[in-house]
Amino acid sequence: MRRSALLVIGIISLNITLSAFAADQQQSDIEQLRAELNALRSAYETSIQALEQRVVAAEEQALQTTHAIEANQPPSPLLPQAPIQSRNSVSSLNAFNPAIGVIFQGQAWDRGMHRGAQYLPGFPLGGEAGQISRGFTLGETEIDISANVDDKFMAWLTLPVVLEDGEARVELEEAWIETLALSGGLSARFGRMFSGIGYLNSKHAHSWDFLDQPLSYQVFLGDQYLDDGVQLRWLVPTDLFLELGAEILRGNRFPAAGAQNAGFGTRTFFAHTGGDAGISNSWLAGLSYLRTSSKARESGDEDELVLFDGDTEVFIAEFVWKWAPLGNWKQKNFKLQGEYFWRNEVGDYRLSETQLSAYDAKQNGWYVQAIFQPFPQWRVGSRYDKLSADNPGLAFTGTPLEPLGYSPRRTSFMLDWSNSEFSRLRFQYSHDSGGLNTNNQWGVQYTFSIGAHGAHEY
Numbered sequence: 001m002r003r004s005a006l007l008v009i010g011i012i013s014l015n016i017t018l019s020a021f022a023a024d025q026q027q028s029d030i031e032q033l034r035a036e037l038n039a040l041r042s043a044y045e046t047s048i049q050a051l052e053q054r055v056v057a058a059e060e061q062a063l064q065t066t067h068a069i070e071a072n073q074p075p076s077p078l079l080p081q082a083p084i085q086s087r088n089s090v091s092s093l094n095a096f097n098p099a100i101g102v103i104f105q106g107q108a109w110d111r112g113m114h115r116g117a118q119y120l121p122g123f124p125l126g127g128e129a130g131q132i133s134r135g136f137t138l139g140e141t142e143i144d145i146s147a148n149v150d151d152k153f154m155a156w157l158t159l160p161v162v163l164e165d166g167e168a169r170v171e172l173e174e175a176w177i178e179t180l181a182l183s184g185g186l187s188a189r190f191g192r193m194f195s196g197i198g199y200l201n202s203k204h205a206h207s208w209d210f211l212d213q214p215l216s217y218q219v220f221l222g223d224q225y226l227d228d229g230v231q232l233r234w235l236v237p238t239d240l241f242l243e244l245g246a247e248i249l250r251g252n253r254f255p256a257a258g259a260q261n262a263g264f265g266t267r268t269f270f271a272h273t274g275g276d277a278g279i280s281n282s283w284l285a286g287l288s289y290l291r292t293s294s295k296a297r298e299s300g301d302e303d304e305l306v307l308f309d310g311d312t313e314v315f316i317a318e319f320v321w322k323w324a325p326l327g328n329w330k331q332k333n334f335k336l337q338g339e340y341f342w343r344n345e346v347g348d349y350r351l352s353e354t355q356l357s358a359y360d361a362k363q364n365g366w367y368v369q370a371i372f373q374p375f376p377q378w379r380v381g382s383r384y385d386k387l388s389a390d391n392p393g394l395a396f397t398g399t400p401l402e403p404l405g406y407s408p409r410r411t412s413f414m415l416d417w418s419n420s421e422f423s424r425l426r427f428q429y430s431h432d433s434g435g436l437n438t439n440n441q442w443g444v445q446y447t448f449s450i451g452a453h454g455a456h457e458y
């Protein structure tokens with residue numbers, strides 16, 4: 001009996017000891033798990049903080065790159081965007097200023113016969129219009145500099161380096177300031193700029209689909225209309241993209257001259273609208289109007305120089321259609337583009353030191369072009385140009401303003417290859433019937449860019 005009692009007491013004591021040991025072991029395991037959890041949480045929080053710092057740094061760098069890209073190109077008509085603002089102080093906006101890019105261009109060009117700059121009978125030419133130089137030529141080397149001034153303004157500067165008579169010269173092409181903080185979809189730009197009229201006028205040469213501008217741009221805008229002044233744009237708050245714009249410019253460059261009206265010689269108005277048509281298609285349409293006055297505007301060759309005093313009106317209608325399967329333009333895409341120009345000029349031409357003749361003529365022109373990228377890197381395209389002009393009268397017989405019954409026209413074909421968005425090689429052939437004889441033209445062109453590279457607008 002005594003032994004049984006002792007056995008029971010031993011078993012109970014053993015159970016108590018084992019239970020205490022198990023409890024201690026369980027508590028130890030819990031503390032170990034808690035320590036591991038705390039260590040994991042600390043490491044996780046440290047990693048999160050490091051990633052947040054990297055995100056902030058990347059956002060600041062992306063901010064500067066975005067403004068450099070958007071500086072010379074308005075937002076896409078189909079995807080309008082407000083200027084990006086930094087969450088930090090103004091000093092952060094200048095952390096990577098300025099963004100600098102350089103565009104290199106050159107070509108080798110030939111044609112069947114040599115003609116001077118005044119090669120379109122009946123049409124006064126000015127500005128940068130004219131034939132491409134024959135042989136190997138170094139095209140315009142363009143230096144682009146852009147930066148945010150602060151949280152409300154950004155600046156853009158374009159400095160072309162050109163060769164004239166064998167000597168290099170730096171020119172001032174664009175120098176403008178644009179607002180970033182106006183409300184209600186408004187933006188303002190002031191300084192020297194390409195006018196917003198038409199579809200191609202504001203595009204830099206390295207973004208053209210052909211080596212040269214359409215004949216209509218050469219005749220009516222002197223290749224591109226560039227002037228000093230103020231531009232105001234309004235992105236209308238509608239479901240369909242709608243942008244309205246107006247400009248007051250000095251009027252010192254073709255198709256203007258002499259900075260008339262006390263240096264406020266040119267007025268322009270333009271409107272652009274566009275949208276998506278399904279997933280694979282999009283479109284853009286626009287109307288533009290320019291009115292200006294000229295004093296002693298020069299046209300023609302040095303040997304046949306004529307001067308114009310009077311008023312000029314230009315109307316432009318544009319339309320662009322783009323297709324890319326499911327919106328993936330990098331693999332395959334197609335673009336159809338066209339513009340129609342109409343001009344009326346009223347005034348007097350000084351045909352010589354003693355001859356002053358009244359001039360009242362209407363002219364029109366148009367072009368249509370198609371560009372197809374069948375697979376990445378390669379594109380093919382064609383363009384057709386045509387011009388028509390009134391006969392200004394017998395007083396202009398034998399002068400460059402006599403149309404001679406011709407309607408200048410030209411057909412062009414191009415093939416280009418782009419190894420990347422920063423390099424392009426192009427071949428172009430044109431059959432030109434612009435003057436008294438037909439003319440076959442052909443050439444190759446290269447375009448390379450380094451540094452900050454602006455995205456091309458729609």
